Amino acid sequence: MGVMAKNRIAIVEDEADIREILEYTLTREGFEVEVATDGTSGLEMVRSSRPDLVLLDLMLPDIDGLEICRLLKADDQTNSISIIMVTAKGEESDIVLGLGIGADDYIPKPFSRKELVARVRSVIRRANGMAVMVKEGSVIERGRFKIDPSRHKAWTNDIEIELTATEFRILMLLARHPGRIFSRSQILADARGELAASFDRSVDAHVRTIRKKLGEERNLIETVRAVGYRFAEEEGG
Numbered sequence: 553m554g555v556m557a558k559n560r561i562a563i564v565e566d567e568a569d570i571r572e573i574l575e576y577t578l579t580r581e582g583f584e585v586e587v588a589t590d591g592t593s594g595l596e597m598v599r600s601s602r603p604d605l606v607l608l609d610l611m612l613p614d615i616d617g618l619e620i621c622r623l624l625k626a627d628d629q630t631n632s633i634s635i636i637m638v639t640a641k642g643e644e645s646d647i648v649l650g651l652g653i654g655a656d657d658y659i660p661k662p663f664s665r666k667e668l669v670a671r672v673r674s675v676i677r678r679a680n681g682m683a684v685m686v687k688e689g690s691v692i693e694r695g696r697f698k699i700d701p702s703r704h705k706a707w708t709n710d711i712e713i714e715l716t717a718t719e720f721r722i723l724m725l726l727a728r729h730p731g732r733i734f735s736r737s738q739i740l741a742d743a744r745g746e747l748a749a750s751f752d753r754s755v756d757a758h759v760r761t762i763r764k765k766l767g768e769e770r771n772l773i774e775t776v777r778a779v780g781y782r783f784a785e786e787e788g789g
């Protein structure tokens with residue numbers, strides 16, 4: 553009942569053109585938008601207004617975006633606010649760092665409005681727990697693909713896929729969080745949690761093998777260039 557509160561988005565971006573596109577597009581999509589043109593005022597704005605999501609440019613004239621991300625994630629008052637990094641070419645290593653300190657996603661410039669809105673909605677859905685609800689231990693099904701953590705088994709077309717323990721763990725990590733990007737080091741850290749000894753090959757090699765085993769469902773694992781991997785989101789979800 554009643555009107556759903558609008559999701560609030562803070563934009564921290566020093567380039568006027570991009571700031572205007574972000575503000576215009578997201579306002580039109582029905583979000584409540586506030587903007588800051590540098591890091592210091594952006595940080596202040598986010599701390600006082602506590603939006604649902606921050607679109608954070610990495611290269612700012614005063615405090616850089618990564619530092620802002622670090623400060624917001626280190627503070628109990630602001631660490632639940634979602635962060636999407638707005639990045640330029642050549643900032644891949646910063647993207648990896650940002651994901652490691654808690655940023656949720658990134659949008660590379662130049663972006664299409666469609667892509668922007670899709671990523672924003674996806675992160676908000678995930679933050680609200682409205683994304684595919686995957687409880688610990690429950691079976692995940694996507695089209696012809698199915699994975700069962702309690703039985704440590706996966707299938708395509710009801711045919712079991714033979715996976716090593718490490719491959720299973722990587723696939724499970726990705727499948728439990730559709731749409732979320734994991735960097736190679738995050739995948740490695742997760743796999744090492746239980747399988748240090750058997751984790752002797754690179755993440756890329758494991759993913760290559762998993763894809764081969766997925767056959768027609770191989771596109772469920774998407775490569776995020778220079779950053780890592782993610783499990784495909786459901787169409788139109």
Ligand code: CA
Pocket residue numbers: 565566567609610611612
């Ligand atoms: Ca900038």
